[in-house]
Ligand code: NDP
């Protein structure tokens with residue numbers, strides 16, 4: 297395999313899908329050496345088969361707003377790879393959603409899900425629907441219209457969607473209700489369900505908790521902990537919320553949160569009632585994080601800037617893709633940051649990653665560090681199959697063990713001769729090998 301050649305072909309076949317190209321290139325560059333050392337992969341066309349989704353389904357979603365006006369959004373489901381288990385991955389509702397973004401997310405999900413050690417394939421879906429400013433009834437009607445198409449594609453052993461940006465327990469509820477009615481069964485397809493109807497304890501916190509468990513393992517490799525560390529976090533959604541809780545529990549101080557319009561700096565630290573307030577912010581129909589600075593006097597809102605200019609020991613990007621740029625990485629390096637651990641999917645640009653790695657900063661990609669969310673979705677599926685619910689401690693322990701094992705796999709496959717752990721290579725190689733070997737076992741399909 298020659299990475300540049302594969303990429304030229306891919307870009308020709310799918311022009312303009314920048315995020316998808318970015319995600320594929322990163323994986324190919326990491327695995328090039330092991331791939332070429334195993335000629336059986338090339339003989340079975342593994343790369344050509346793994347970089348294209350099994351299928352992409354695009355459908356229209358017509359729905360009526362509260363004034364009776366008809367709107368049409370696009371709905372998508374990308375079923376990328378199911379060699380190690382049913383397609384599994386979230387649904388994103390955000391106006392920026394397009395084919396490129398969902399293909400990058402679906403592609404990353406293959407390797408992330410492989411790393412969890414659970415039998416989960418990779419997929420992703422969503423819509424360019426914007427939940428901001430919509431009434432509860434509008435959200436419900438949209439979710440029902442979306443499921444009217446999606447239900448034909450999914451099933452507990454076929455494809456199991458979950459949440460992502462703009463899709464939380466409320467949306468999963470409306471989606472699940474419609475699925476259950478159409479499919480006439482209650483086997484739990486969709487994860488992130490409410491606790492009274494098949495959901496798992498810890499699932500809401502899992503991505504953020506898992507990210508901090510992963511960072512804890514990274515810090516331990518250099519004899520460090522979260523205790524008394526200054527932590528910058530971006531986003532103020534589900535992942536940020538879970539991460540902030542766990543950082544505080546481990547003795548760190550979170551000094552930023554962010555939205556698309558800027559960030560909040562809170563020198564006293566986000567904790568206690570301020571974490572609860574994050575839930576209110578998320579539930580409100582405002583698309584801004586600014587109200588936090590009105591609510592808590594000592595904090596300040598910094599418009600149109602990224603939180604990465606604030607001096608910190610640890611940075612946890614938990615908002616969205618390509619939100620930590622080269623200049624942000626430079627700020628982090630110059631300010632003495634020791635660890636960047638991704639709660640979001642692909643938040644650091646390739647240039648930012650290069651700079652962090654050149655400076656030997658501990659850096660973990662989302663496909664390893666945020667795998668706790670989908671792993672706990674897998675645990676929700678197990679509980680649904682067994683028709684029982686595990687206690688909080690049991691789910692949390694399994695999540696912790698999974699994150700520790702993913703960290704160990706990254707160290708095993710990513711340690712460089714000078715001892716620096718290249719977590720990008722480690723995660724990509726460990727995730728890829730399992731999927732590629734399963735593809736060999738199952739023939740050309
Ligand atoms: P949420 O919708 O709960 O929150 C997303 C947050 O990011 C919102 O606060 C959103 O604000 C903010 N945001 C969006 N764009 C920007 C931007 N350009 N700059 C700063 N903030 C921004 O989503 P999640 O917390 O679930 O998802 C966050 C990230 O984590 C995504 O990359 C997602 O793919 C990833 N992830 C999620 C998992 C999950 O289980 N939920 C699992 C693994 C990864 P606003 O709404 O105003 O746009």
Ligand code: 2IT
Pocket residue numbers: 384385386387408456457458459460487641666667669670671673
């Ligand atoms: O990016 C992700 O891993 C998720 N949004 C969670 C997917 C899931 O199926 O729980």
